[in-house]
Amino acid sequence: MLEIPTRDRRAERRDAVIAEILEAAWEISRTEGLAGLSLRDLAAKIGMRPPSLYWYFDSKRAIYDAMFVQGNRQLLARLTDQQWPEDARAGLRLGAHLFVEFSVEDVQRYQLLFQRTIPNFEPSADAYAVAMLVHDQMRERFAAAGLGGSEAFDIWTALVSGLSAQQIANDPGGDRWLRLIDEVVDMYTDHALSAHAKRKDP
Amino acid sequence: MLEIPTRDRRAERRDAVIAEILEAAWEISRTEGLAGLSLRDLAAKIGMRPPSLYWYFDSKRAIYDAMFVQGNRQLLARLTDQQWPEDARAGLRLGAHLFVEFSVEDVQRYQLLFQRTIPNFEPSADAYAVAMLVHDQMRERFAAAGLGGSEAFDIWTALVSGLSAQQIANDPGGDRWLRLIDEVVDMYTDHALSAHAKRKDP
DNA sequence: GTCTATATCCAGATAGAC
DNA sequence: GTCTATCTGGATATAGAC
Numbered sequence: 025m026l027e028i029p030t031r032d033r034r035a036e037r038r039d040a041v042i043a044e045i046l047e048a049a050w051e052i053s054r055t056e057g058l059a060g061l062s063l064r065d066l067a068a069k070i071g072m073r074p075p076s077l078y079w080y081f082d083s084k085r086a087i088y089d090a091m092f093v094q095g096n097r098q099l100l101a102r103l104t105d106q107q108w109p110e111d112a113r114a115g116l117r118l119g120a121h122l123f124v125e126f127s128v129e130d131v132q133r134y135q136l137l138f139q140r141t142i143p144n145f146e147p148s149a150d151a152y153a154v155a156m157l158v159h160d161q162m163r164e165r166f167a168a169a170g171l172g173g174s175e176a177f178d179i180w181t182a183l184v185s186g187l188s189a190q191q192i193a194n195d196p197g198g199d200r201w202l203r204l205i206d207e208v209v210d211m212y213t214d215h216a217l218s219a220h221a222k223r224k225d226p
Numbered sequence: 227m228l229e230i231p232t233r234d235r236r237a238e239r240r241d242a243v244i245a246e247i248l249e250a251a252w253e254i255s256r257t258e259g260l261a262g263l264s265l266r267d268l269a270a271k272i273g274m275r276p277p278s279l280y281w282y283f284d285s286k287r288a289i290y291d292a293m294f295v296q297g298n299r300q301l302l303a304r305l306t307d308q309q310w311p312e313d314a315r316a317g318l319r320l321g322a323h324l325f326v327e328f329s330v331e332d333v334q335r336y337q338l339l340f341q342r343t344i345p346n347f348e349p350s351a352d353a354y355a356v357a358m359l360v361h362d363q364m365r366e367r368f369a370a371a372g373l374g375g376s377e378a379f380d381i382w383t384a385l386v387s388g389l390s391a392q393q394i395a396n397d398p399g400g401d402r403w404l405r406l407i408d409e410v411v412d413m414y415t416d417h418a419l420s421a422h423a424k425r426k427d428p
Numbered sequence: 429g430t431c432t433a434t435a436t437c438c439a440g441a442t443a444g445a446c
Numbered sequence: 447g448t449c450t451a452t453c454t455g456g457a458t459a460t461a462g463a464c
Contacts, residue, residue: 078458141261212413
């Protein structure tokens, strides 16, 4: 009789190679820029010839797509792994720090996830779905802070994205805008709570 | 005797061609993306062969550089052409509208001026100087609103850049974040004025 | 699975005729 | 000033041997 193995060693090996490819792709992107990633360099970095990559990915776009998914999963993990405080203000502060620091940590990842900058790349439907999970999670955390309203959430995203953008563009490696996170969050919380109160008790 | 002409017709012609090249470059960038600009397409668009472009620009980077200067001059013109109101709140509102609308108007220009996205391009010293003029002008308008402090200005730039970034990335062509400008500015003004008062009168 | 060899195409840039 | 012709090098991708 043929034993049917419970582990598919071949699939495991394949997944490991895919992970290795993606890791190398991130590394190259960090030095050459996201648009500067080439299959030549990528293959060289892991000791392969360029055509071999096609055994794992259908195209270069597919690699970007996988990176897009990976980046979003990383952010999602940070959001869900967090112990969220009860207090609204503390929750918003934590959320802002999580997002801005995640953005600043890896500029190329930030560009891939949040800016449309590589020509001809748009995430596939599957990849986009993962991005939606992140969005929903952030939306949920925001609502948990007691501040409903889609306009309120839009303002919130503008604040954290603005802090990220400025930190990355004008003080990379520094903390000129990171230091302002709490002040901005508090400004927003004061504003949102007073608006909330006004609406309830005019 | 040789008449010395007061107008240099040759230089005028040259400037006109340069302007034509840059205009075409912007147009192509708008459809193909900034990184998708090629000298082939550019030359074709104005009825030239690619090598002829080198009579006017030393390299492709020099073209990006000229575009960078042009974009900054456009923004500078908007800032200086403005009749600025006396009232601080009104001034900040106007400034925010100017900046965000300028950004949203032309995404490629926004990318070139405010995001580091094209591989291997950094503005030359001369070009950077023009960008500094813009920065100084904004800084000055901000100070005129009675809100000093470099941290206050940093928060301000984060707000307008965040509104721009979100509008461009998540609702291009719409007004989901444009509609929020006044509310955000007012939130900021309230915050800044109260902090200002607190510092004066603790 | 990985390779060699190659197809195909496009890029920026230069030499030199006119 | 603008051209033709060309250099040089890069890219993604495929065919097919092993």
